[in-house]
Amino acid sequence: MQLEPYISDLLYRYECVTVPEFGSFLTRRVSATIHETTNAFYPPKKVVSFNEQIKENDGLLARYIADVEKIPYEEACHKISKRVKYLKSYLVQGETIAFENIGSVSLNNEGNMLFEPSYNFNYLTDAFGLSQFTSSKVTRETHKETVQAIEKVIPIAITHNRRQSRGYLKYAAIGIIALSIGGFAASNYYVNQIETHNQLAQEEANTQLESRIQEATFVINNPLPAVTLNVKKQSGNYHIIAGAFRLEENSDKKVNQLKDLGYAARNIGSNKYGLHQVVYSSYENRLEALQALREVKKTHNKDAWLLVQAPKD
Structure with a gap:
């Protein structure tokens, strides 16, 4: 081994x-x-x-x-x-x-x-x-020897005139202060202009909106005819059960599937076991419910069954 x-x-x-x-x-x-x-x-x-x-x-x-x-x-x-x-x-x-x-x-x-x-x-x-x-070698002082050779031939001397330097520094400080004050003033002016523009634009927009609301409310040139929709409300104590689901999202999926097939499916709530019940349709008449149940068993789901709920007071 x-x-x-x-x-x-x-x-x-x-x-x-x-x-x-x-x-x-x-x-x-x-x-x-x-x-x-x-x-x-x-x-x-x-x-x-x-x-x-x-x-x-x-x-x-x-x-x-x-x-x-x-x-x-x-x-x-x-x-x-x-x-x-x-x-x-x-x-x-x-x-x-x-x-x-x-x-x-x-x-x-x-x-x-x-x-x-x-x-x-x-x-x-x-x-x-x-x-x-x-990795390739990193060289950071490639020109060091060349610079040293140049300095030996041509010495580089830097002299300072303290009086002139102080004068330059004074004028530079004055210039910086002036630029700062001018920039601050310009910035405040720019901000004020923006606020004024926004306020005027808002007032104009409110005026246009009010006029359009008044026109839409009181000036109706071409009124449309009224449309009446008859929506049948699902009611009754006789329910044809399609299934019971532990998760509510699964019961919602089942309802959508049955509706796509033409059934008046809906979720009627949870039973005593906590399962969400989905019905093909609900009926107020027992005979109609039994007739619909036979049709469902014959064409779609042989395991469908009829739930009868006690009428609510």
Whole structure:
């Protein structure tokens, strides 16, 4: 059994994944870095390390394998132990064991485990989708040497006449104050003009509106003939039930569907179970209701039934 897929899955969520009687794979978060020479930007990641001193079974790996493979916990522990014995036998023979996407383990001359992590995989979920990229070097002092050479040949001297400078500053301050006062006055004048215009426009609009209302009220040149609409009001205690719905919005949809089919459908409220009842139509006469029910059962819904409500006082 290969342990690498299960270890990799757990490294995304845990900082320590222990392989019993073998060692533990540890993760440590590292911030984003920039390589000074290559100008390469590396996203934040989890660096994987290995500690052969932590080998006591904490149950994490075995429980995960048992859950994924749907096997008992004891069987998962047995499979791990069998795999560890196989890995150790390879290490004793001087072989290097490669854990895919994790790193490689080998033995040194003293018999201690050496771990070389894999750098092409990132177990930090916060950095998902981020990859390494290289940026061109930014130079901000390209012309510095040229300027220094010019200054050596042609010295640049800046002299100040304090008296003239003070005079210029005085006139400049006076000019700024004058501009500020003028701008403030112009701004106030502009605002007043806008308010006056808005007031006049509002008065004119009110006058036109009043004249139009008077004309529409009292000057009727071509009066239209009156139209009378006869709307049949749904009433009666005999209801042909189309369905009962827990949600009122579903009952409204049913009413619209039945109306599209030509029925005088409507919602008659909730029953004692809290269900919203939809009827095909309602009748005051029992015989008419029964005749309509037979027609509905025959042409549209065989489950329709007749509800008789007690007359209200």
